[in-house]
Amino acid sequence: MRHLFSYRRKYCFFYIFFYATLSFSQNFEKADSLLKILESNNLSKKEQVLTLRNVAFYHPNLNIALNSAKQSFKIAQEIKESLLQAEALEEISHIEHRLGNNGLSLQASLTALQIYESLNMLERQAASYSQLANNYMNGKNYDLAIRYLKKAKYIYSNSNNSQNYALTNLNLGEAYRLAQHLDSAATAFQQTLKLNKTLKNDIIQGYSQGNLAMVYTTQNKLSLARQNLNDAINILSPLKDYYSNSVYLAELGKVYNKEGKYKAAENKFLEALSMAKQAGLKEQIRDFSALLTSFYESQKQYPLALEYQKSYQVYQDSLVNKENIQKIEQLKAGYEIDKRESEIGLLNTINTNQKFWVITLAVGASLLLLFAYFLYRGNKRIKVANTMLSSQKIIITKREQEKTLLLKELNHRIKNNLQMISSLLNLQSHELKGHPAKEAIVAGKYRVEALSLVHKKLYQEDLDTRVVLREYVEELVLGLFYGYNASFKPDFKMDDINVSLDTAVPLALVINEIIVNALKYAYKNVDNPKLKIIMSQDNNYLDIQIIDNGIGFNTNEAEKNNSFGIKLIYSLIEQLEGVIKKPDSKHGTHWKMHVKLT
Structure with a gap:
């Protein structure tokens, strides 16, 4: 099985004022002592904040x-202390x-930044810029992260x-690294190491070198x-920074692997x-399992490769499910906000019309009153109908969004299952060296991978089917x-055409069979092998x-x-x-196909 995996360390981002210098045991002891102080009930509001x-x-x-930080912000609002509100928002x-x-997190940082700007506190603004950069790095928007860090x-x-x-x-160096501006990243890290010769801060030294x-x-x-x-591992190990140490250990393994050790x-x-499991770091367990799968596969230790592939799949599904649950919750929250806004808009409309009718009643006669009454009744019916239509539209939109998420999740699961079948077929083929059945199993594996690729595309793109x-x-x-280790590259000439799942699946198998057949049999004793694929759309048909x-x-011979x-x-x-x-x-083979698009 060809396992495609790109390992990259997550963002070791530093919270400017505090987070870079504490150990877990110290944290717990200090938090416990502070809670006991709070229980004394002798603190002023500001001291409580x-x-x-x-x-x-x-x-x-x-x-x-998080609950403590929110309480701190609430009390700071009560006593109208802007600076304390901003500090609580940072937390x-x-x-x-x-x-x-x-x-x-992004919303809290922006609000804190607005307060610091109103107070003209430049260094606090810088801290907020750094946290905003952290948020944008988490969303992989590295250009904005670099702008705020500058x-x-x-x-x-x-x-x-x-x-x-x-x-x-x-x-800033880490943002450059993740954005693949490697020369700028190296320069930033080297500048930081030079600055740290005066500061002599172990955390800065360890992360900069790592x-x-x-x-x-x-x-x-x-x-x-x-x-x-x-050097980085030796510096950070006594600080019990399991996250960074595990990442650097894995990176060291990659270096040894490249060196042939x-x-x-x-x-x-x-x-x-082992360190990631000890610290309960799910994303790192997933990434390191994938790394070991790729390693053991390259070493032809297929049972071990399959074992870590299963571990990777378990943690990958867990993390994907978590992301989807968060998205669904965000949709539900958005639905409630839309519903509230519709209710407020309706109340505002009713209030405006009521004022109009009060003025009309003040200057109108009895006939106008009767006319106003009928008009009011008709207007009310229209508003009720509009309210019902608005609610139904919101519900339909919400269900469509949830359906899209569930459809993407279904394609993701199908893709994973097909990849597992491909892995099993690949491992089985290694056990059948010289056996006549091996070729059939390998052919089956490539057919399964062609189907898996269809569902992978559906999962990654923002299209339904x-x-x-x-x-x-x-x-x-x-x-x-x-x-098939081909020594040349194919030539593509294809229009941008979208096809449905019902067309993509059989078409994938057809193309797979033709290309595999060509790579296996067509180029024996051919000095300059070539293969060209042309696709164009003709009204409702696809020419291939x-x-x-x-x-x-x-x-005819093949059919015989x-x-x-x-x-x-x-x-x-x-x-x-x-x-x-x-x-x-x-003299070569020329397949021509004309199929109906759906």
């Missing part, structure tokens, strides 16, 4: 921390971010706060990467996975060329041509040999209400 905010900062339970933003609620860096460059300046520069090492790994500067990773690489991957044919065919064909310059192909592939091609073209021209030729 400060104590609750510190509880939120130190407490390891994020739900308790809320940090905690919501750690809980994965990026939208709520604003923060400019403010700190004109202040005496060297530590915050160094931390912001470190964060993240710089990740840049070096990408640039294949393996010796520098290995040296910096070992496979046993050392395996040990580091396993050590990183349609596939962009050009992108799909390119990925399918290039995957087959890679699987697949041309190679191979040794030729006779369909009872070829399953040929039978499958003709059967599927018939299912698509199309026609196909037989490719009888001694």
